[in-house]
Every structure is written in structure tokens, then in C-alpha cells.
Amino acid sequence: MSHGDPILSSRISLGARLSLLFAACTAAISLLAGVIFSHASETHFIELDQQVMAGRLPLFRELLGPVRGVDDLPAHRADLERELTRHPDLGLRLYGADGSLWLNEMPRMSSAGTGMPGMAMAGKPAYREMNAALEPSDPAGRRLTLVLDITHHQHFLQHMQRLIWLTMGLSALATALLGAWATRASLSPLRRMREVAARVSAQSLTTRLDVAQLPEELRGLASELNAMLARLEEAFQRLSAFSADIAHELRTPLTALLTQTQVVLSRPRSEDDYREALHGNLEELQRLTAMVNDMLLLAKADHGLLVPGRQALALADEVDALLEFYAAIAEERGIRLLREGEASVRADRGMLRRVLANLLDNALRFSSDGGSIRVRLQGRRISVENQGPAIPAEQLPRLFDRFHHRDPAAQERQGVHAGLGLAICRSIIQAHGGTIRCESADGWTRFIIELPE
Template identity: 60%
Template sequence: MPRLSLSSRLALLFAACTAVVSLIAGVLFSRASETHFIELDQQLLDGKLVALRSALQGADDPVLFAQRKARLQEEMSHQTDLSLRVRGADGHVWFDSTANLPDDLPTLTGLSSLHSAGTAYRVFNAPLEPGRTDGAQLTLALDITHHQHFLQRMQHLIWLTVGLSALATALLGAWAARSGLRPLRRMSDVAAGVCASSLTQRLPHTQMPAELAELAQAFNAMLGRLDDSFQRLSAFSADIAHELRTPLSNLLTHTQVTLTRPRDLEDYREALHSNLEELQWMAQLVNDMLYLAKADHGLLMPRREPLQLAQEADALLEFYAPLAEDAQVRLTRQGEATISGDRSMLRRALSNLLDNALRFTPPQGEVQVQIVDGAQGLHLSIANTGDGIPPALLPRLFDRFYRADPARREGSSEHAGLGLAITQSIIRAHGGTIRCESTQGWTRFVIELPKGD
């Protein structure tokens, strides 16, 4: 069975609600009308009972009753829809004002109803003399057939009103729902037309109802993220092509030149060593790309072991000490803390930051490693002196293949611009964050990590 559309569901819901409300209102009105008729009949019968008791006062035996019979017939002739039956104390019928009165009229004192031979009666029983139950009994039978016909017509009208109101509400509800859901159809059209060349489309959320404006804003934000991701992917593909083009061209050119004429064994050996360097750089680039791909898919699962950050930092500073000495750069470390993390991954992240800091620190400069064990987590910063980074470039430092230094050569076999991206992936895998600050002659990479267990 095909599923109902949202407009159809809303229309049916409106129709059902209207039908229920109309039906309840009709039933209440019908019950109120019936109760009102009963009250009117009771008032009429009470008034007639007073008149009959006055006419039959003292006629508590058949002889006396026969003397009052003419007056009683005159009294009953004034109202044709009202009949009277008088019973003696022994239960015998003394008088029937109408010949076709049912034999099975109720005898219980009070008001009751009876249906007989297609006629509806309101029957009222009372003693001839108030308070005396062993004397003659008066039974008044009021023909209320016209009341019943009115109530039946009213019930038919109620059902007709319920049906017509439900139908009208369904049609109006369908129109209102279709008009109100027009922004959703617009969103559907935009979503159906989304492709690589149309990610800049946006929904006019300011013209939408308040209930859909938030959804439209979320949809626009999703399109913005998709557009940004696609642009990054396109730029990423172009960067890979640029990075691999130069070493591949070098390999092809060097190999073709080597093969132009016969050469000595030493020349071939030198050519192979040169080609090997380019191939090693390309292999490292591919490995880095695979590493970032694993990070994008959440496949980096760091092992957890207690680490002394001061010891790890000192080991790396000792490794870079010769390079720092040649570059006339001073290395320092302050603070200590313990963290639960993956030693090899964290060493790789810190090594990338230290290598980056040493390359951009001028002679007589300084590289500082600071470790702060805070109440909310661990803070580790690696700062270096030198030319600052413009604020506009800071958000892009962690993009793949991005190089803040325009002097860097395209396709350099030394650095491909993936170190900071890998570092960010490692820090995120440990549940931390990393940011860059560059002010007052210092460039500082700040890492915030949770303490862990």
C-alpha cells in the first residue's frame, strides 16, 4: 500500500478532529434538547394533575367517580394529545379518556416513557389524593411522538453536519497543508538539484515560517559544509597532482638522459641513487596520505599507556639538539605532566611541531616547550621566535599541502605540507585540540589534552 503524503495525513487529521468535535457537540445538544422536553412535559403533567385532582376531589369510590365523569371528560377534551386512565384501589379501570390507550401502561408512581404501536408516550402516575397510596390512581399519558420525530430529525441533521464539516475541513486542510508545506517542496527541489556545480544554492529561510526556518538554516549549513568539503577535495586533488608532478618529471628526465648513451657503472649507480631519493619522498607522501585517510574515517585508535610528557619532550629535544646547534637556536623545556596516550603517535606530533619551529626560527632565536598540568586537562605549547604569521593565514595552517611561506618551492622533496595536518589528526584522536597563536614575535602551537584515566 502506498504511504500517505504528509498533506493527506494532515487533511485526514483535521477532518477527524472536526468530525469528533461536531459529533460531541451534536450529542450534547441532542441530550440537552431531550432533557428540556422532559422538563416541559413534567411541568405540563404537573399542572394537569392539579386540575384533575381539583375536579375529582372526594371521588374515591366508583359511585362518586361516576358523578364526576362528565366534568372529567370536559377537562380532558381541552388537550387532545393527553390521555387519562383512572384505576381504583383494587386495580380495576374506572375511566379511559381515549379508547386506544395501551393496556400495559406503567403503574409505578412517577414519570416514565413508553413506546407502543408506533406511538411514544410520557406516562405520569400519581395517587388521586396526595399521600394516599391505597386509593384511586391517576395515569396521565402524553403523546410525545412529535418530540421524538423532532429529535430524530435533529440527529439526522447532526450526522449530515458531521459529514459535511469533515469533508469541508479535509478539503480546506489539504489546501492549507499544501500551502504550508510549499517550503518543504522547495527544499526537495533544491536537494534534488544539488550536484558538484550547484552547491552554492541556498534556501531563503527569512521567507519561511518559524517552524521551518531552523530546518532551512540547517539545510543551508549542510550545503555550506558540502561546498567547503568539495572545494577542499578539489584543491586536495590538485595539490596531489602538483606535488607528484615534479618528482615524476625529475625521474623521467633523469632516466631518459641516463639512457641516451652508454655510461660507466658508477654513473648508473649515481642515477639510481638520485632516483631512489625521489621515490622515497613519493613513498613517504603516499604513506602520509594513507595516514590522513585513516584519520578521516576514525580509524586512528591510539594505544593508552601512562607517559611522562617531560621525558618524551626531552628525548625529542636531545634528538634535535645538533640541528639546533648548527642553526644557533636555543631549545628549552618547562613543566611536566603525566598523560595516558600513544607514545609513537604523540612523538610524531611533537616531532612535526619541533621540526617546523626549527625551520622558521632565525639564528640566535629560541624554541620553548612548556607543559602545564591544569585542573581541566594538560596544556602543551611549542613556541619559537621569528617572523609572525598573519592572522588571516592561521585558520589554514592545518590544511593539507598548505604552506604559509610563499618562498617554498612547489613539489619540494623535503616538505609536502602535511606535517601539521597529521599532527592535528593525532591530537584529535587523543580527544584534544590544537591551535596556533602568533603575536609579539612569537609563534606558538598550543595543544590541549584530557588527562585520561
């Protein structure tokens, strides 16, 4: 499996990844610090060695200055031996002007027995050299090479490198362990969030995360999760209520169909009785069909499948046609139908007519006898207003819910409705990209539609 395999990466826990990252960072920093320290130490020793040899150079120039050839060396051997004994880490080579080697004395320090305490001096000795003219005034003449034994320096640097590697390894291990502990402690809020999520079910959607107990970095996520749980709770409650409502709404016509059919079949009847029973069943079946069609429309809207057409509409003409249709019903109750203003929009004619028809039907059912219904058109705003009892403020947020009935008594008195009309209105308007809301105050109830350009 490759190094960058995403499957392998997904199998490594976040805590392990952070621990390895901490260890890698510590190792890299330790290695960098060790390299810098090692380089600085080596540079420092080079400077010290150069200073030591530069300090001894005048002495050996003075001792060997009179030497003009190999035959002159014995006369100065005693003084030279004395100085080399005093500085056992120093040696020298003397060359003639022709490059021939006159003298070769290597450092007398034992590379195996002398050095820094606690360090074994093993292996070949190491030397550093300095070349210079025996007489500064004659660079092309005799030459002197000082040789300094730096074995102890090399062993010190090797020892330091071993310490660096050891420190780097221990630091990486300690950081990995401490990082694992710190990561586990830091990720405990995530484990609590997982435990809370595991407890969430259809029976416990009220569970929430305690945002105050979480670190700042997780509060935003926890708040969003709480908001999501709240939305799920609300949606589940609405779905449960919808299921109960639809069962209730379907039970009524089905019960009527079943009862009426059982009564008709209980004994032989005339042809007119059968025809009347079939007409009654037809009405219930038509109601069921309309309800199912409405629910299908709402389901399409919920899944974004309700795509309205776009055509230029003169709203005044559409509203006038609908007012004329409802004029007879309004006249029976002494209700005046009015239209104010004009407007033009681009919308689906059939869908918009259905919205206006639902709102006018709703206004007629809840208007007071002798009152007024007004349709105001202004720009892309449509307002359907009726006089009648005010809607309680606590009911306004639920008006557009499915199967919601403002006044069950009025429903029984003025006709049977499934309670899907306003929900359909909202779905159609939202499919057009607009909004619909309701206001009720001072004896007037207003449904206000705002359509986009």
C-alpha cells in the same frame, strides 16, 4: 494490509493526513456536540411534559374525586369529555383501589396530522405517563394515570438527529477541503525547501534558503540546512584543493623519476652512472612512500581508525631526546634549543614523538639564524615556540590544512616537504582527545598543544 501498516502510512502525503485529521476532529466535535444537544433536548422535553401533566393533575382529581365506582362515571362523563377535548394531547386511566381499570381514555391528538410544521408524523404514537393517587390523603386507594402524547417531541428529536448527522458530514467534508487548502498553503515553504535542495549540486553548493521568508517553525531547520550546505561547500572545496594538491605533489617525484630514467636510458652508460641514477630514483621513491604513508594515516584519522595507545610518559625525557637529535642542525645555524618545565601525560609514545618531531622540524625551518627554539611543558600543555617571521593572520586558519605551504620560497630553499606534517599533528592530537592551535606575534610563533587528562 493492516490498519497500522507503516507502508500504507508512508504512502499518504502529509497534506492528506492533516486534512483527514482535521475532518476527523471536526466530525468528533460535531458528534459530541450533537449528542450533548440531543440529550439536553430530551431532558428538557421530559421536564416540560412532567410540568404539563403536573399542572393538569389537580383538575382531573377534582373532576374524578367523587367517582366511587364504575357506576358513577356517566354522571361526570360530560365534564371529563369537555376537558379532554380542550387538551387533546392528554388521556387518562382510572383504577380502583383493587387495581381494576375503571376508565381508559387515550389522547385524542392525531399523531399523523398534528405536530411541528415541516415534520411528517408517521409511525406509532409515543406516550409519557404520570401515576398518582386520586386522593393524596389515600395513597393506597384509587389511582389516576395521566397519559401525554409526546409523538411530536420524538419526531423533533429524530429530526434534530438527522440534522446533526448531516451537519457532521458536511462539516467534516468542508473541513477536509479547507484543511487541504490550508495545509497546501502552509506546506509551501517545505516545497520551496525541496526545490532548493533539488538545485544543489557540486556546481551549485552556494545555494541557500531564505530564512527570513520562512515561518518560525521552519527557520531552525532552514538554518541547519544552510549550515550543512556551508559545511558541504567547504568540504567540497577542501577536497577539490586536496585533489589538486596531491596531483601536484605526486607529479613532481614521478616527473623526476621518469625524466631521470629516460636520460639514463638514452645511451649506454657506466656502472657508476646507473648506480647514481638508481640512488636518485630511490630517494624519490622513498619520498613517495612517505607521502603515501602520511596520507594513509590521515585517512585512518578521518574515519576514526587512528586509535592511540595510553602509557605514562615523562615529556621532559621525550623532548630532551628530540632536542639532542636536532642539536647538530641547530648548531650549524646558531639556533639555541631550550626546554622549560616538566610534565607527565598518558599518550601513545610513537605518535606523540612524531608530533613533537614535526613541530621541531617546522620550527627549525622557519626560525631565524641565531634565534631560539623553546619547548615549554606545563601540566598537560606543550608549547613549541620559535623566533622568526610572523605568520600572517589570514594564513593561521589554514596552517593545518593538507599540502598547505606557509612559504613556498622557503620550501624550495630549505628542502622539499609535502605539506602534510601539521595536518598529521592535528589528526594525532585530536585522536588523543586534545587540541592544537598556532599563535604568531611579537617575533614568536607558538604551536600550543592541550592534552586531556
